[in-house]
Amino acid sequence: MDHYFTAPDSRAARAALEVCEEHTEPWLRNHSLRAYSWATARAAIEDVEHDGELLYVAALLHDLALTPPFDSHTLPFEEAGGRVAKVFAAGAGWAAPRRDRLAEVIVLHMRDDVPAEVDPESHLLQVAVSADVSGRRLDEFPPDFREALLARFPRLGFASGFLARAADQADRKPDCAAAGLMRTGWAERVRNNPLDRG
Template sequence: MSITKIGSFSWMQMTNGHLKAKEKIKLANTIIIPSVMGIIRTQLKSENHIEDNIALDNIKVPDSKIIVEAIKELDGNADTAIINHSWRTYFWGAALGHIHNREYDPEVLLVSSLFHDLGLTDAYRKTKGCKCFTYESAIQFEKKAQEISYDEQKSIKVKDAICMHMNGFIDENNEPEIILLQQGASCDVIGDKLYTIPKDFRNELLRKYPRENFNKIFKGLLAEENKSVKESRTNFLSKLGLTMMISMNPDKD
């Protein structure tokens, strides 16, 4: 993946997640229209609901060594709101992959989901310095992957997926796991594409992984990130209305 691609792990290594003026313009031009249209469709439910028999039990949950380690890392450092958000992100992403016939590697998507917000937890938020939280999350994944000699090609996908999920929108020319992590996280945080997911599936997922005041907690974590990394995508997206979009999420706490 090109080192010039905004949000990629290579880009993070060069920038620590700090956007330049030209990158802000490029990012804004990329995400504004899809984000606005997504909000409108979600609020108005302007597209036909997709009827589908998808259920939580139909979505594969790998139990490989890297997944076991990821669960330990997340459960040992995050509170319930972030833990449940991470699992919902996986299931939303997997559901969207199923609905739109997008093939993906369940292990890569799940480990990306479990690690994607680790940099916002107390264990790493206070020591990461001026790095973007997604970069810190990817670094912590990389350490664990190296410890267990995890597949190198899969590791590259996971790190890029984690780092790029805060771009706000992912082009179709990216790996499916990168697209689905962003879409799954966005679905959970602002309700994007929520209207395309069957109601029974939504209710089942929220019963298993309740939101636990997630909206309020997440807005607080983003506010802290904005203060510590002023040129981050988080700060930039907040200025574009991310906090308002979280408040407009149809899934209230």
């Protein structure tokens, strides 16, 4: 099971972890690390072939624009995050098409579900983030994996911290995806995520 928690061995992966650790609070950093682990576990369950490095970097940077240094007052956070990630990827030496893919995966994590056969990395990140944030499809993951994941990367008040950021995004950008979610029962699902019980 340790391989679900093991980062790809690449310069870009190590740099993404450094950026995440430097610019995100512990509750948001752990969410990003859990997102990668949820995604790799889902890939194993569904037998989804994917680009591990691309998925890891996207998972670690997908919420970077929720942090004060990278927050945009005009763009939805996922679009701003995609643009920040493209700058990061350029610095890591990724070619333009790979930089574009990274941004696309980050943007799509807040969009309608993408089938694995169409876009495996976006699909895996969408499933991972929705499981971690609102508890969606948790029953499709083995209980022992869930327990090991929370032991390795504790929640640390994730729900309250994340909802505060989402509400702020919604207030300032009423047409963004976060605002759309806040107009539904999503916030209550986040508060009642089974991962935060006990």
